[in-house]
Amino acid sequence: MCGLHVPRILHAAQWSLKRKRGEDVSLTVERGDRRFASADRVMSLQNDRGLGVKNGTLGRVDTVSAQSMSVLTDDGRSVRFDLKDYDRLDHGYAATIHKAQGMTLDRTHVLATPGLDAHGSYVALSRHRDGRTSITVATTSPGGIA
Secondary structure (H helix, E strand, O other), rough: HHHHHHHHHHHHHHHHHHHOOOEEEEHHHHHHHEEOOOOOEEEOOOOOOOOOOOOEEEEEEEEEEOOEEEEEEOOOOOEEEEOOOOEEEEEEEOOOOOHHHOOEEEEEEEOOOOOOOOOHHHHOOOOOOOOOOEEEEEOEEEEEEE
């Protein structure tokens, strides 16, 4: 997936899930201003041994406030942290192929853009656990994705 298209996919995913989420809390994290709510998908962006998270750890927000967050990781652990101590996270609805390398997921959805090569295709198409992969082919136009 081309990294330039991830924000668009992320925005669409957030709005489609809005009814399932709790109240939004505005936070400033390492990558800028974000709005998080309970049930949001999140991804850690840096290893932290004290918290037991690695770069790319995925989970769902359990609780969030302006000062702290509690996340239930995909491997079943509950991780609670003060945002002043750990702010290296972002929404985890979409990831680049590079970030997903080494992950195993229940389902994958691939946006095939003109920059997708054979190596990237193999990585993207081999991330799923149960054989379900959705592929969307995008072409570029002067205004972005066509």
